Amino acid sequence: MARRGKKPKGRPVNGWVVLDKPKGMGSTDAVAKLKWLYFAQKAGHAGTLDPLASGMLPIALGDATKTVPFVMDGRKVYRFSVRWGAETTTDDTEGPVTRSSELRPSREAIEAQLPNYVGEISQVPPAFSAIKIAGERAYDLAREGETVEIAPRTVEVLRLEIVEQPDDDTTVLEAECGKGTYVRAIARDLGRDLGCFGHVVELRRVSVGAFAEDDMVPLDDLLEAAEEGREELDAEAIESGAKPRVVDFAPLDEYLIAPEAALADIYEVLLSDEQASRVLSGNPVILRGRDAPVFCDEAFATGHGRLIALGAIEEGSFKPKRVFGGRG
Incomplete structure (x- = not known):
């Protein structure tokens, strides 16, 4: 009899949170904090930001972690x-x-x-x-x-x-x-070329890949959202030392950005419900339409109202390589 895999701890929440990381916090600490806040099964970040720096730290939750490389390879803007x-x-x-x-x-x-x-x-x-x-x-x-x-x-x-x-x-x-x-x-090099020397005293990242400055959310806003969703304890529970849990994640989930937002620079394949079901099972689908590409090294497919798979287009067919929420 086959052994069942251990059930992952946490919610199967999927999406990006574009954190406005405060100065003094490490990137690993920021990921751990958001994973805890969202009670997420998986979390990761797209591009380390030094503790002395502030600004954009895109944090992926759940299936969005599969799109992290596309964000890390994107352009970044620093002030x-x-x-x-x-x-x-x-x-x-x-x-x-x-x-x-x-x-x-x-x-x-x-x-x-x-x-x-x-x-x-x-x-x-x-x-x-x-x-x-x-x-x-x-x-x-x-x-x-x-x-x-x-x-x-x-x-x-x-x-x-x-x-x-x-x-x-x-x-x-x-x-x-x-x-x-x-x-x-x-x-450093600019200071040397100018003959006066120089060093950075403030550093802020304002853009990463497809994410813009307006997408950022301060940590305090996320903490306030978590407080909105915490349960209310009675006097007896408080006296016993119980800590209120987040039971309503809706205020926090308002800050989630869909996983496919990270893929704005690659080709999107729109699937019918029938095609989406085939791709979710790991099967390729033939692309119809006059403008459908024949070859494309990187593409993503959406269907059923969400991101379905990452893959490539070969000989007019979309071939999934990583499937979201299905087999494969």
């Missing part, structure tokens, strides 16, 4: 403040100053350098970063006092511009970039 006159070991405010200068760059001098940082550029990630060296995180090695040598890597910066310059010591920049780009390294 960051650079303090001129000092370079630090961490390229931000955490580390001690290693080099300093009395020189302060003009706005014109900064703008003249920005084109050098747009396009495909070679960049050495900060020593205090999550890059792995011989299986160890660079920041762990750096904190132990070891000399960290990280090889340059090619990254893509699509846009880099000045947002404001509040004083001679500080410039606020905005960068739109591809996966693996470190804006702390941009600040």
